[in-house]
Amino acid sequence: MRVALVWLAILLAGSVAACRGAATPTPTTGAMGETTASAARRLVVVTSIPIFATMVEVVGGEFVEASAVMPPGTDPHTYQPVPRDVAKLAVADLVVYNGGDLDPWMERQLEATGSRARVVVLSEGLEPPPGVGEEEAHAGETPAVEHEHGVNPHFWLDPDFGIIYVQRIAEGLAQVDPARAETYRANAERYIAEIRAFDEWAKEQIATIPPERRKLVTFHDAFPYFAAHYGLELVGVVILSPGREPSPQEVAQLVERIRSEGVPAIFVEPQFNPKLAETIAQEAGVRVLELYSDAAPAGTDYLGMMRRNVTNVVEGLRG
Ligand SMILES: [Zn+2]
Numbered sequence: 268m269r270v271a272l273v274w275l276a277i278l279l280a281g282s283v284a285a286c287r288g289a290a291t292p293t294p295t296t297g298a299m300g301e302t303t304a305s306a307a308r309r310l311v312v313v314t315s316i317p318i319f320a321t322m323v324e325v326v327g328g329e330f331v332e333a334s335a336v337m338p339p340g341t342d343p344h345t346y347q348p349v350p351r352d353v354a355k356l357a358v359a360d361l362v363v364y365n366g367g368d369l370d371p372w373m374e375r376q377l378e379a380t381g382s383r384a385r386v387v388v389l390s391e392g393l394e395p396p397p398g399v400g401e402e403e404a405h406a407g408e409t410p411a412v413e414h415e416h417g418v419n420p421h422f423w424l425d426p427d428f429g430i431i432y433v434q435r436i437a438e439g440l441a442q443v444d445p446a447r448a449e450t451y452r453a454n455a456e457r458y459i460a461e462i463r464a465f466d467e468w469a470k471e472q473i474a475t476i477p478p479e480r481r482k483l484v485t486f487h488d489a490f491p492y493f494a495a496h497y498g499l500e501l502v503g504v505v506i507l508s509p510g511r512e513p514s515p516q517e518v519a520q521l522v523e524r525i526r527s528e529g530v531p532a533i534f535v536e537p538q539f540n541p542k543l544a545e546t547i548a549q550e551a552g553v554r555v556l557e558l559y560s561d562a563a564p565a566g567t568d569y570l571g572m573m574r575r576n577v578t579n580v581v582e583g584l585r586g
Pocket residue numbers: 344369421487488489560561
């Protein structure tokens with residue numbers, strides 16, 4: 268069974284690689300009748316962005332093989348799916364993505380495969396905490412980011428929501444593989460305890476930043492929940508949404524805002540060209556550091572990414 272699937276995956280990957288650049292993806296529907304989990308092999312879990320795959324790996328342990336559609340360091344908002352993605356999704360037992368305007372192409376790609384995989388939409392039905400996101404982040408005076416359905420999709424950067432993601436992954440795995448449901452739930456519980464321990468450490472770290480310096484300017488609007496959770500004021504963003512460059516006037520307004528609010532640093536993200544942020548930082552006379560939201564350095568898991576974010580925020584703002 269597993270061998271057959273592996274061969275099928277290789278065949279599919281080969282055939283779509285051969286016709287890369289063709290107008291339409293190679294149809295795979297119908298070839299993948301069998302996606303039911305069997306006790307004899309590992310569950311194949313496919314996520315949209317790599318950071319979710321690292322969560323699945325912790326919850327699924329040795330019983331899952333998790334991977335992401337997107338390569339590390341890529342921006343999911345503007346991602347253009349390639350035929351290889353369809354082949355990947357076609358062999359999945361469980362598909363995990365965020366939902367909202369983070370990874371809207373996932374739903375379309377899933378339809379294209381005719382996949383029968385169970386699907387977990389991590390942010391489904393989540394509501395921003397009271398008061399968060401009502402005053403949207405802005406560059407200068409410009410009113411901000413338009414998110415589809417009006418909800419900012421970056422919930423996992425607040426560890427309270429990260430815990431909900433972990434619980435949803437555990438339930439998804441338990442439904443696909445009921446025989447190991449207890450294992451997945453126990454793994455999730457251990458992981459949640461680790462996330463809580465991280466959160467306590469993070470709050471102690473943030474507390475070392477003088478209150479008047481707890482001001483955040485990020486590259487794209489990914490951090491409203493993170494900022495609210497840790498009592499940071501989100502003063503502005505460099506780009507209003509991925510793929511939309513600010514006007515020279517908006518850039519000037521942001522520089523002015525950074526100066527007048529006394530924001531100590533601004534933060535770039537690896538999936539975006541840092542040039543514009545570097546120019547803004549130079550004009551405003553502040554430092555540039557890195558934060559991770561939709562893309563983390565290769566080999567970094569969810570908690571590793573969160574720790575680096577907190578460490579960098581403290582380094583950038585504490586002074
Ligand atoms: Zn984003």
